[in-house]
Amino acid sequence: MTTVIRRRGAAAVLTVVLGLVLGSCASGPSQVNAAAIVDGRTIGVGQVQELVDRAVKAEPAAQTLADQHKLGDLSREVLTQLVMHELITSYTAQNPVTVDPAQLSQVAEQIRASTEPLPTDGTAAPEAIVATAATKVFEPEFLARDYLALAAIGDRELNSVKVTFDYAVLAPGQDGATGSLREKALAKAQQLAVGLDRAAAVQKQDTADGELQWETITTTPTAQEGLESSALFGTGPNTVVAFQPNQQNASWIIALIREREVSAPQAGAAKNPLQVAIPFGQRVLQSWVDRVGVKISPRYGVFDQVAMRLAAGDAESTGVLVPVKVDAKP
Structure with a gap:
């Protein structure tokens, strides 16, 4: 049987972790000053801007983004991470998952050790600056919790x-x-x-x-x-x-x-590697977007369900x- 084209490998665990951020959002749908609305919960423009400002201060290399007029990329990264957290929260409210405390602590330590400052001489790639700066504005334990929740979501369906x-x-x-x-x-x-x-x-x-x-x-x-x-x-x-x-x-x-x-999942089946289960957890949430709805303010772009993240435009x-x-x- 012919298979589709392939590309090599999967994202490293740490790279996946850097794409996950936990944020708190206001309840109640309101499109006034809303950066996004996910399942009726509003992520405010002010919250996103505050996080972007903190990210620029937390990662010195982020000044390069300002010089290159790419702070919009950082805003979209922050908002993507907040939207993903709201999707995880909404999904797990109806489909509970368990996060192991010991594993959470281990992953949090890995995240904490990974956020060393990037070079400020212009050699750091903009994509790396965006991911690192956005990560630094949240506690590693918050990041790890979303990371492991996504892994649990993905692990349920990956082999089924x-x-x-x-x-x-x-x-x-x-x-x-x-x-x-x-x-x-x-x-x-x-x-x-x-x-x-x-x-x-x-x-x-x-x-x-x-x-x-x-x-x-x-x-x-x-x-x-x-x-x-x-x-x-x-x-x-x-x-x-x-x-x-x-x-x-x-x-x-x-x-x-x-x-x-x-x-139905097989009882006693071995868990999938985290670097595979995490992105598949994001893929499971693709259909959840259709169910609960994700609205993005045009100032930030659009939500790309194929990539499960924000894009500047269609x-x-x-x-x-x-x-x-x-x-x-x-």
Whole structure:
């Protein structure tokens, strides 16, 4: 059976930890001065700005972001982390998880030891500055709790999910058409979303023309190393997802999700490595976004469900999710 393209490895545990932040938010939906509203809870603009100001003071290298007019990236990182915390809180209120106190302390110490100041001579990458500065404004124990909660969420489903989808890979130089791969991938996603019958006709024509080679696969996250935490495994049936797996690989994956099944976890099954369970926990929360809602103030950008984080705008998102009009005629 043909499998989708792969990319190497998974994020290191520490890198994942640096992307998790615990924040407290006000109750009650209010769009006045709201940076975001998650499941009816408001994250205030003032709270985000206060954290950004503290982050700049806590990480000297962050002055580089100000010099390069990239403090917007830091604001989006802080807000992403706050949004993720609210999603974790909302999800675990209905689906409780257990965090081991000893493991929490161990992870907190790892986080505390990792936040050494970055070089201030301009050699530190902006992405590293953003992640480190955002991390420093919260207590390591708070970070560790969200980190381990996500791992527990992901561990429940990682070995129980099975997905069936049609997919094609759009690679550089695949055809002579003009325009970016992103534009072509998003346009193809919209074509497929017209209806299931129409999607079948489009796929058949693509294959006949040699434009794209469509395959159908039933697979699990653990069988797709490097893609196990991608939107392929968090997207519901009758939805088209188009995304670029990573910045190092210019190819795009276009997939029409046919079925997503979650079986009961096996009793006594071994836990998955944290560096795999954490990002899959974020992927489980993808469908929770649809259920509880995430609204982002335009001043911060948009919430990209494919990446499960904020993006500056739709054009900067890592992909799209497009529901298929199941009752549409070809």
